[in-house]
Amino acid sequence: MSSEAHAASDATAYDGVFAKPSTLSLGAPDFTKYNDSDWQPAIEAGIAQKRAEIRAIAIQRSAPTFENTLVAMERAGQLFDRVYNVFSQLTSANTSDKLDAIETAVSPQIAALNDDIYLDSALFARVKAVHDSAQGKALTGEDAMLLKTTYDKFVHRGALLDNAKKAELKDMNGRIAELETKFAQTLTAGTAAxxxxxxxxxxxxxxxxxxxxxxxxxxxxxxxxxxxxxxxxxxxxxxxxxxxxxxxxxxxxxxxxxxxxxxxxxxxTTGMVTELATLRAKKARLLGQPDFATFQMYDRMITTPAKAMEFMNGFVPALRATQDRETALLTEAARADGMTEALQPWDWGYYAEKVREAKFDLDESAIKPYFEVWNVLENGVFYAATQTYGITFKRREDLPVYHPTMRAYSVYDKDGSELAVFYFDPFSRPNKNGGAWMNNFVEQSDLLGNKPVISNTLNIDPPAPGQPALASWDNVTTMFHEFGHALHGMFAHQKYPSLSGTNTARDFVEFPSQFNENFATVPAVLQHYAKHYETGAPLPAGLLDKIEAAGKFNQSLTFGETLSAAMLDMRWHTLSPEAAAQPPLAFEAKALSENGLRSDLIPPRYRTPYFRHIWDNGYAAGYYSYIWTEVLAHDGWDWVEKHGGMTRANGDHLRASFLGQGHTKDYAVLYRDFTGHDPELEPMLEARGLAGEAAK
Structure with missing residues (x-):
């Protein structure tokens, strides 16, 4: 450590509960030691310490090198990461009024910290000097990717602006951070209320x-x-x-x-949405971009809004044909049921389920007893990972958790070494965000000597007292999905934390998770976990075929609501500041009427005022990524099936080609390393039952 860094550390001394890594396995959080009064002082100390560490790098007397600038930046902020990785999960999954108040207080400070880093002229001058140097141009592999992504991030965040525009950008970023936090808290409270x-x-x-x-x-x-x-x-x-x-x-x-x-x-939240959309559009303009979507997509696999819309519009003819056909089918079922009024959005799911039951003889309530939540996890999700990758799991009842319905596990690699710690938090509660997600309590980094500590969080209906915890088929696929993210984090083996594991673009990060959903229906896996919770009887023969056939039915809703939401997101984030200032619901109605789909009967999965992904969770101009990565997932699974299926050899290949690579290569290269070709659309159309649909 340089003398400047020593001075920075001394000037921001902190001796609270987060001062050193936890002594539990792999630094897993010790929830028994955390009090509400600990969070804000620890976060603010982490902010101050990281700011000082970064400033010491910027003002050091030594000439800029890759090691004393880029690698030093990767080492900075360990206290902040240690505390905020835990705090952010709690505010998402088990929040309280006190935690919400702390989040409101610290979110602008975090935005200001990021601005202080990426708008620091002296620091950028050092990064640019390395970027332009012979040393920089000679770098290879992960080192070269770190230099490229760091330089691009500085430019993206305004390093080339003059001082007046930097000050304007800082004000915008602070207000945007406040609004995103307020939106998230209001939505959580409003959904519960x-x-x-x-x-x-x-x-x-x-x-x-x-x-x-x-x-x-x-x-x-x-x-x-x-x-x-x-x-x-x-x-x-x-x-x-x-x-x-x-x-x-x-x-x-x-x-x-x-x-x-x-x-x-x-x-x-409509007022917050208007202000957020307007500020984001102004920010993009300030940074020389035509709109916020263009600004956001600088590092994506799909690089422009036009390409993303072209990709999404390509599904509209086939999907609209399906929607028209299924609308007639459900209307017929409603008429047979005695309903004389026009079919409405609140009728769609009901009559779709009736048609599903009649057409496929499939009753969701009869399926659930075969999917007890913990059995699905341990004998399904974990079993598939063991068979494919050779990793094993051991429940850790000695590790504390932040909610009593959670479980913790140690994960062991194929050589017997401890690979990761994994937490599972499956059940919904009023103080928990909706949806499902993966997070890192500790992020893997060889540079910092860290192995991953990871959590999956879902929102399965909790069981009534004395009843088993049963999952729907959708819950089951979500469990496999989120564990795909977990594997992406567990198999990370990168030197630098910013390139590790799931630190990839929005339109790549969902690929491993959607790919992992395929294991849910592999016969050897299904037979291992799909057992009646009372009798232990296996899922009846042929029921999986019915589930899969039924899964291709009602694409009008299951795919239509996602595509509508993705197109709505992109429409919001290609607006000018002037257009963004219009009333949100009026703009939404116009955008939906123009997307070519039956949005009158099938609204988007998230309407604008509760679209958490794009107003708080970082998916602005990125919700299309779920569809794009589904293309990758189906095409990738097609490769697996053509190469022997769920084998250990294929598991090693998956881990070596993309699951363990983080962002060490270009995304297209990672995909070609896996399959040997660029993504192909046909496997997804086949999987969703849409192949040839537009021609009918």
């Missing part, structure tokens, strides 16, 4: 007894004995809509979902 209350069990007719009992328990917990509460999940269509016989109940639930944060009450 707009849980739907029903007065009688008759209004919930056709829901399972266990689901009705859980609804009664929620109401009782809220001080409403005798009533029934259905919580809202993150997305537009709610699972209960497929079950409720009572049409008025379906309408009530659907309207609560789509209006949760746009009803003019304290949870209304």
């Amino acid at each position: 707009h849980a739907v209350v029903f007065d009688s069990a008759d209004e919930l007719a056709r829901m399972s007894d266990a689901a009705i009992a859980a609804a009664a328990k929620r109401a009782e917990d809220k001080g409403m004995p005798g009533k029934y509460v259905i919580p809202l999940l993150n997305f537009t269509q709610q699972p209960a809509l497929a079950q409720l016989d009572n049409r008025a109940s379906r309408k009530k639930l659907f309207e609560a979902s789509i209006n949760r944060t746009s009803s003019g009450d304290e949870f209304d």
